[in-house]
């Protein structure tokens with residue numbers, strides 16, 4: 216069997232069409248977009264064109280797009296940029312987020328707490344979803360920012376963003392709302408006006424683009440300050456010579472993702488549903504994590520925990536039979552701490568240590584899923600037989 220890659224939530228293989236689209240901006244048109252001579256202006260055109268294409272797909276103004284180095288930077292910039300601008304104007308000092316956010320969000324909020332902000336980390340139900348009444352109650356007159364992910368990277372739970380935004384803004388019209396749509400962008404509508412958000416983060420490498428590029432959507436008029444300071448690039452909202460080829464690649468990756476969404480999602484659902492329904496039948500004591508209802512989780516995401524096995528051993532054994540899988544988030548691999556997401560969902564530490572995430576992508580086939588359904592029960596049974604009771 217050739218390698219079976221089932222970790223598309225960690226990163227996706229770059230689409231050759233994206234690489235091809237990027238190549239002229241890498242090789243021939245390598246000028247600095249800030250230079251006034253021909254080479255610079257040519258590079259500038261590539262950048263402008265990429266911005267217009269990204270904005271068109273998101274149905275926003277091109278002036279509302281800030282190119283960044285990826286999801287982490289977009290999240291940090293959104294959160295710090297809005298919270299600090301709001302505090303400066305006297306709007307308040309309170310941030311609301313959830314306990315299941317990516318560390319790019321949680322660590323940014325924790326840092327702001329060290330800088331004097333107050334923060335509320337909303338609890339989630341056993342499926343990983345926030346409670347809207349609790350969210351509404353958490354918003355106070357001094358709340359300046361709500362940051363809530365569109366969909367979770369570990370368990371695929373889709374959050375009720377549009378409803379959350381409506382409630383938050385009704386309670387405090389000055390609140391700025393950010394969503395981390397890094398995982399959702401490949402398979403959901405992330406149009407900021409449909410979600411109602413002021414700030415939205417995307418990363419290219421989760422949608423078959425390349426690593427190190429992303430964007431932050433900043434709605435016109437949103438109180439927000441630049442976080443990377445220096446030159447006047449990106450209308451003084453993100454200093455530093457632009458990654459022109461990266462921006463071109465992001466626009467291409469988004470275009471393919473948007474245009475092919477229906478077909479991709481159909482394929483994801485078919486393959487993922489086989490994992491969701493067939494794996495628990497084949498492996499006793501499998502606890503599916505995240506919503507059991509396929510419609511409430513990202514269409515490409517399956518996750519579970521196995522009683523009485525060590526999750527890391529399952530991953531290593533899968534790797535030996537040519538299957539690439541994850542325990543949850545790439546960032547916690549190798550860490551002895553159980554996942555903060557699973558813990559927030561009320562899963563005990565022992566079970567949380569035996570977690571598995573399989574995220575399908577556009578290259579996966581039924582034959583590959585057959586292979587996983589064949590291999591995994593044997594692996595879990597073997598490891599359970601070895602485990603001390």
Ligand SMILES: Cc1ncc(COP(=O)(O)O)c(C=O)c1O
Nearest residue numbers: 285286287317319368397398418
């Ligand atoms: C939900 C979410 N937010 C943010 C990030 C960070 O994105 P990047 O790796 O592009 O910095 C990730 C990456 O796994 C993610 O899944």
